[in-house]
Amino acid sequence: MPPLVEFQNLSTHFKTDEGIARAVQDVSFSIGEGETVGVVGESGCGKSVTALSLMGLVSRPAGYIAGGQILYRGKDLLTLKPEAMRTMRGNEIAMIFQEPMSSLNPVLTIGEQIVEPLIEHRKMPPKAAWAEAIALLTRVGIARPERIVEGYPHQLSGGMLQRVMIAIALSCKPKLLIADEPTTALDVTIQAQILDLLNRLKQDEGTALMLITHDLGLVAELADRVIVMYAGRVVETGTVRDVLRHPKHPYTRGLLASRPVPGQRLRRLVSIPGQVPSPARLPAYCAFAERCFAAVDICRSGIPSLGLADAPHRAACFLAQSGAI
Amino acid sequence: MTDVSALLEVENLKIHFPIRDGLFGQVSGHVRAVDGVNIRIRRGTTFGLVGESGSGKSTLGRAMLGLYKPTTGTVRFDGKDIQAGGRKALAALRPKMQLVFQDPYGSLNPRVRAGDAIGEALLAHGLVRKAELRETVLEVMRICGLAPYQYARYPHEFSGGQRQRIGIARALALKPELIIADEPVSALDVSIQAQIINLFSDLKEQQGLTFLFISHDLAVVEHLCDEIAVMYLGVIVETASRNALFDHPRHPYTKALLSAIPVADPDAGRNRVVLQGELPSPAAPPAGCRFHTRCPLAVDRCRIEVPELRTLDNGHHVACHLA
Numbered sequence: 001m002p003p004l005v006e007f008q009n010l011s012t013h014f015k016t017d018e019g020i021a022r023a024v025q026d027v028s029f030s031i032g033e034g035e036t037v038g039v040v041g042e043s044g045c046g047k048s049v050t051a052l053s054l055m056g057l058v059s060r061p062a063g064y065i066a067g068g069q070i071l072y073r074g075k076d077l078l079t080l081k082p083e084a085m086r087t088m089r090g091n092e093i094a095m096i097f098q099e100p101m102s103s104l105n106p107v108l109t110i111g112e113q114i115v116e117p118l119i120e121h122r123k124m125p126p127k128a129a130w131a132e133a134i135a136l137l138t139r140v141g142i143a144r145p146e147r148i149v150e151g152y153p154h155q156l157s158g159g160m161l162q163r164v165m166i167a168i169a170l171s172c173k174p175k176l177l178i179a180d181e182p183t184t185a186l187d188v189t190i191q192a193q194i195l196d197l198l199n200r201l202k203q204d205e206g207t208a209l210m211l212i213t214h215d216l217g218l219v220a221e222l223a224d225r226v227i228v229m230y231a232g233r234v235v236e237t238g239t240v241r242d243v244l245r246h247p248k249h250p251y252t253r254g255l256l257a258s259r260p261v262p263g264q265r266l267r268r269l270v271s272i273p274g275q276v277p278s279p280a281r282l283p284a285y286c287a288f289a290e291r292c293f294a295a296v297d298i299c300r301s302g303i304p305s306l307g308l309a310d311a312p313h314r315a316a317c318f319l320a321q322s323g324a325i
Numbered sequence: 326m327t328d329v330s331a332l333l334e335v336e337n338l339k340i341h342f343p344i345r346d347g348l349f350g351q352v353s354g355h356v357r358a359v360d361g362v363n364i365r366i367r368r369g370t371t372f373g374l375v376g377e378s379g380s381g382k383s384t385l386g387r388a389m390l391g392l393y394k395p396t397t398g399t400v401r402f403d404g405k406d407i408q409a410g411g412r413k414a415l416a417a418l419r420p421k422m423q424l425v426f427q428d429p430y431g432s433l434n435p436r437v438r439a440g441d442a443i444g445e446a447l448l449a450h451g452l453v454r455k456a457e458l459r460e461t462v463l464e465v466m467r468i469c470g471l472a473p474y475q476y477a478r479y480p481h482e483f484s485g486g487q488r489q490r491i492g493i494a495r496a497l498a499l500k501p502e503l504i505i506a507d508e509p510v511s512a513l514d515v516s517i518q519a520q521i522i523n524l525f526s527d528l529k530e531q532q533g534l535t536f537l538f539i540s541h542d543l544a545v546v547e548h549l550c551d552e553i554a555v556m557y558l559g560v561i562v563e564t565a566s567r568n569a570l571f572d573h574p575r576h577p578y579t580k581a582l583l584s585a586i587p588v589a590d591p592d593a594g595r596n597r598v599v600l601q602g603e604l605p606s607p608a609a610p611p612a613g614c615r616f617h618t619r620c621p622l623a624v625d626r627c628r629i630e631v632p633e634l635r636t637l638d639n640g641h642h643v644a645c646h647l648a
Contacts, residue, residue, distance in 0.1 A: 042514040157603055187377035188541060189600045189619075192585040196599050214515055217587025221595070241591045258519035260548035262586055263571070268526055269548070271519035275484050 002074045003030035004175060004208050005054065010068035012046075012053045015061075018280035023049040025232040025282075026068070028306075031176065036202060036209040038223035038240070040216060040255075044276050046232040047212045051178045054210075055095055056085040090121045094169035098181035100161035104153040110137075111149030114168055121172045136167040141197055159190035166197065170205070177201075180212040195221060216256060220244055228252050231277055231287035234306060238313030248315035250292045250325065286318070294325050331401075332503055332535045333389060335364040338398035340381075340388050344608060356608045358384040360559035361398075363634070366503075366552075371529055371536040373550030373567075375543060375582070379604045380556040386505050386539050390422050391415045402503070420450050423496035427508035429488030433480040440466070440476030443495045452499060462498065468532075469494040470524060486517035493524065497532075504528075505537045510545060518545075525549055543586050547571050552640075555579050558615040559607055561634060565641040575637065575648040577620050614646065622647055 012024040024046040031037045039047045052058050054070055056077065070077045077088065089095075097103050104113060114133040118124045124132060130149070137145035140163040153161060162182060169177055179198065183191040199222065202209055211222055219226055219240060226243045228236040228251065236249040247253045257270035274291040277283070286292070289299040296319070304316045319325045340359040343352040358381045366372040376382040387393055389400050391407045399406050407418055426432040433442055444462040447453045453461050463473055469490045480488060489509060496504050506525070510518040522545060528534055529549075540546050546553060547567060554564040555578065563576040574580045581598040600619045605611055611618050617627040626646050634644040 042516060159603060187604075188543070188582055188585045189377060190603065191587075192581075192597060192599045193601075195587070196597075215587060216589035220589050220591045220593070221587055244589055244591055255515055256589060258515045259589065260522070260544045262544055262547060262583075262588060265547065265567070268523050269519040271523055272516040273520075275486065275517065276514075 002071070004033045004035075004073060005210075006030040006069075006071040007050070007054075008069040008071065010050065010053060010070060011066040012049050012058055012063060013066040014063045014279075016280055018278065021279040022066075022232050022282055023063075023279050024053065027229075027232075027234055028068075028309075029227050029234060029237060031208050031210055033175070034202075034206045034208050035225065036211060036223045038211045038213060038219035038226045039229060040213060040219055040226055041229035042214055042255075042276060044231075044279060045229040046279075047229050048180055050229070051095065051180055051210060051212055055089060055093060055178065056080070056082075087121070090117050090172045090174070092174055093176045093178065094172065094174040095178040095180065096162070096165045096169050096182055098184050100158065100165045100185075101153060103165060104161065106153055108152075109149065110151050110153065110156070110164055114149070114164070114171060117168065117171050132171070133167075136171055137164070139170070140164075140167045141193070142167075157190075158186055159193060162186065162194055163197065166194075166201070170201065170207075173205075174207060176208045176210060178210045178212070181214070182211075183218065184213070184215070198222060216244060216259070228255075231282055232279055233287070233303075233316065235288065235317070236315040237306065242313040246313075248313070248320040249288075249317045250294055250319075251288050252315070254291075254293075286316075294319055330367045331365045332368045332403060333364070333366040333537070334399075334401040335362055335385075335389065336399050336401070338362045338385070338388060338400065339396040340384050340393050341396040354608050357559050357610060358607055359388060360607075360610070362556075362559075362561055364554060364561070364564075366535060366537060368502075368535055369533050370551040371525075371538055371549055373546040373553040374537060374539045374556060375541065375546055375553060376556035377541055377604060379558070379607060381559040381607065382539050382556050383507055385556070386424075386507055386537060389537065390424060390505060391418070420446070420452060420499040421501050422503045422505065423499055423501040425489075425492050425496050425504060425506040425509045427512055429485050429492055429512065430480075432492055433488060435480050437480075438476065439471070439478050439480070439483065439491050442480075442491060443498050446495065447498050450499065462494075465494045465498045468497065468528070470520075484517070485513050486520055489513060489521050490524065493521075493528075497528070501534070503535045503537065505539070507539045508541070509538075511540065511542060522549060543582055555582070558604060558610050560615060560644065561642075562616065562645070563641075563643045564634075566639070569639065569641045573641075575641070575643040576616075576645050577622050577647075578616050581621075614644075616645075 007027050007029055010027045014021040014023055041047045065078055111133050115129040118129040118132055134145045142148055142163055183194050223240050225239055227234055230251050236252045254272040272291050277287055285300045285302055286304055289295040298318050304318045306314045306316045338359055339361055341355040341357050344354045346353040374382045440462050444458050471490050510521050538550055550567055552566055553570045554561045557578050563579045574583055581600050584598045602619050613629045614627040614632050617623040632644045632646050634642045636642050
């Protein structure tokens with residue numbers, strides 16, 4: 001069986017004043033049916049642009065797909081007509097964002113925004129759609145859904161809005177849910193509630209999840225496999241256990257060491273020096289070399305590839321591949 | 326009672342904001358942002374103030390700087406009530422207490438060069454002669470990991486992490502005794518966070534400064550702070566030394582917060598306490614224990630009687646009938 005989604009050498013670029021920004025460069029990975037894949041990296045690494053490319057939402061004309069394919073059950077989404085892509089969004093693939101407030105329409109009630117896709121995509125009669133809206137809100141753990149459907153977004157808290165967004169995303173029973181930093185804007189105890197909800201949905205509905213986050217803690221809790229991105233490229237991929245327990249790429253190691261570990265109470269954290277390079281001025285060699293503790297001459301000789309596609313745990317690093325680190 | 330080891334003492338502090346309604350702006354209620362808080366920050370230590378949005382932690386931090394006038398209670402800096410001498414006395418105190426903000430983008434004027442932004446308060450307070458200004462600013466920049474050539478750069482030429490260094494340098498330039506840092510790393514990327522956290526560690530060791538570190542991020546607080554207070558809905562529910570709080574949390578809210586930290590270890594045991602519901606409105610806090618509406622352990626007494634902040638042992642205080 002082919003994977004649900006397969007990125008094949010995807011490159012997404014943007015025209016900027018500084019030149020061409022290579023936001024996503026030669027990215028390949030897949031997401032299986034019902035699988036949760038964590039896409040990890042810091043701002044500007046290309047994780048969100050990868051998701052937007054999949055959704056067909058890269059803002060034109062500045063942004064464009066510069067190469068590659070995105071296969072959904074074997075069919076290339078990049079060749080679809082806008083109308084066909086519109087049907088894919090909602091019916092097959094849905095997305096939730098970091099800021100639920102800015103994703104909802106402030107002048108429509110919560111109920112109106114939930115029934116819209118039900119009537120539009122699932123062709124439900126209005127009455128059934130409203131009943132379904134209430135059922136959906138109940139499923140995402142909202143108390144008194146009959147009252148909430150009458151309310152407007154500004155009347156709800158961030159955690160409630162994120163539940164509403166998840167309800168809308170689930171309304172058309174998508175095969176893949178993309179969650180872009182779904183808990184970053186939320187308080188700790190509310191984050192725990194949303195994590196709990198996502199975990200439950202994964203198990204009950206069998207929906208595949210593409211979890212985009214900077215937080216390796218979230219990945220450890222939710223994901224089956226991890227894709228680590230840096231400066232537009234995949235630098236490491238493997239199962240959650242392999243990558244978090246035995247990271248190969250110096251960037252992944254640095255990221256893991258950058259966060260204080262509860263109970264450890266070290267005097268200092270290991271920090272990665274410097275900062276992410278501008279996507280418009282990427283070097284013709286390993287983009288992490290300037291920040292890497294181990295970099296040697298070979299690292300500035302070319303761009304390291306991820307290596308053999310059938311190996312489960314791979315890192316795009318010359319030194320890791322030769323066993324030097 | 327004045328304690329000589331304490332640099333900052335907060336006693337029974339309440340900060341209430343009026344809610345104004347209607348055509349004539351009648352006061353219809355009060356937001357009880359800080360509602361009876363006692364804190365003592367010892368010299369040379371880093372005190373962590375933890376809580377979620379709406380807990381009142383930022384209001385408390387600003388009240389310590391004298392930016393809000395207490396509804397009741399006092400804030401003492403170096404043994405003296407900061408509000409006692411009027412506005413002039415407070416202004417004279419300002420250089421000794423400095424604030425570092427969360428948003429390194431919003432807190433710098435885009436038209437002011439980095440070096441000038443760091444030096445302007447020095448001149449305004451008459452702490453340095455013009456001839457020595459550049460030298461002083463460059464020294465602070467060096468301490469904060471900024472290069473001399475960056476003196477003449479404008480804020481847009483800096484990344485988020487570097488801007489936060491400018492914000493810290495600006496506070497540090499005045500040679501303060503206390504730095505209040507309100508979520509200073511939460512807007513930064515993980516690898517940059519670690520750089521700034523290490524800068525705080527260095528400042529603590531090398532400059533002997535006293536810090537109040539306000540954050541919702543418990544992992545960072547555990548890493549940096551000597552003593553911690555946990556706030557919920559305007560009150561402190563637990564305060565203790567770092568080891569006591571993180572090794573033996575006593576309040577159910579603290580326990581839930583600690584269990585909610587996502588750990589980057591696939592094999593970590595997860596006995597997560599998921600709290601139901603959300604923070605009630607600080608304009609109408611629940612009767613009895615403010616946490617009882619979300620507490621998994623609440624009994625009848627919790628709904629009626631307000632728990633006092635009791636001393637357990639060795640500086641560990643908790644406000645819970647059941648702890």
